[in-house]
Amino acid sequence: MLYIAVSILVIWFFILTQGAMFSRKVVIWLYNNGAGVYDLIKRHDDTQLIQALQFNTYAPEQIALDLATGTGRASSVLARAGFRGKILGVDGSRSMLQHNRQTALVEATLPDIPVCDCSVDVIISLEALEFIGAAMLDEAYRVLKIGGRLIITNRTPFTGLMPGRCFSDKRFVHILANIGFLDIQKASKIHYVGIKFYTVYTAIKGEHP
Numbered sequence: 001m002l003y004i005a006v007s008i009l010v011i012w013f014f015i016l017t018q019g020a021m022f023s024r025k026v027v028i029w030l031y032n033n034g035a036g037v038y039d040l041i042k043r044h045d046d047t048q049l050i051q052a053l054q055f056n057t058y059a060p061e062q063i064a065l066d067l068a069t070g071t072g073r074a075s076s077v078l079a080r081a082g083f084r085g086k087i088l089g090v091d092g093s094r095s096m097l098q099h100n101r102q103t104a105l106v107e108a109t110l111p112d113i114p115v116c117d118c119s120v121d122v123i124i125s126l127e128a129l130e131f132i133g134a135a136m137l138d139e140a141y142r143v144l145k146i147g148g149r150l151i152i153t154n155r156t157p158f159t160g161l162m163p164g165r166c167f168s169d170k171r172f173v174h175i176l177a178n179i180g181f182l183d184i185q186k187a188s189k190i191h192y193v194g195i196k197f198y199t200v201y202t203a204i205k206g207e208h209p
């Protein structure tokens with residue numbers, strides 16, 4: 001009995017929520033210790049996502065932020081989707097940043113984004129909102145220029161295990177709309193072992209409602 005209970009706790013802590021319900025420091029500690037194997041464990045096929053993000057509004061002078069960049073996957077997705085501007089990656093884990101191939105990187109603990117209001121054209125954040133919480137959406141709105149684009153994943157299974165961090169589709173759209181985002185669209189999905197784990201949303205910053 002004890003063995004089953006401990007196994008469930010370990011699966012919940014390390015696999016399902018990766019320490020997110022304890023504290024941000026615990027999550028970052030886990031990523032600092034797992035950075036060396038992250039790309040080996042997570043083998044992404046981002047073909048559909050890249051196709052979905054090929055917007056014709058990208059321009060060379062634009063600035064993008066990759067929030068919780070990790071080893072740089074989202075920056076690479078954005079570049080392969082046609083983004084030609086500068087990409088700044090932000091992450092709280094020094095070890096993950098040491099494995100990141102991008103050059104413009106900042107170590108910072110989110111949700112606070114260390115850039116000025118209305119200063120970036122695109123924000124991308126893949127597989128990170130569940131660790132940081134909905135406050136990151138308000139921060140994303142603050143730093144995006146009006147008309148700027150948010151690209152973000154919402155984790156869909158086990159939403160009840162991570163309240164305030166994963167949302168039903170209906171609730172997620174409602175939260176984005178309340179902040180002031182417009183044109184909220186489901187762009188793509190991300191699957192692991194055949195299970196839909198994430199929905200990728202895109203939205204545009206409007207004026208405050």
Ligand SMILES: C[S@@+](CC[C@H](N)C(=O)[O-])C[C@H]1O[C@@H](n2cnc3c(N)ncnc32)[C@H](O)[C@@H]1O
Binds near residue numbers: 070091093111125126
């Ligand atoms: C699942 S990985 C995603 C990395 C990358 N976006 C990707 O899709 O491969 C989650 C990332 O979020 C970062 N992270 C988690 N909590 C954070 C926080 N509070 N502040 C900054 N980064 C955080 C971790 O260090 C890790 O790099």
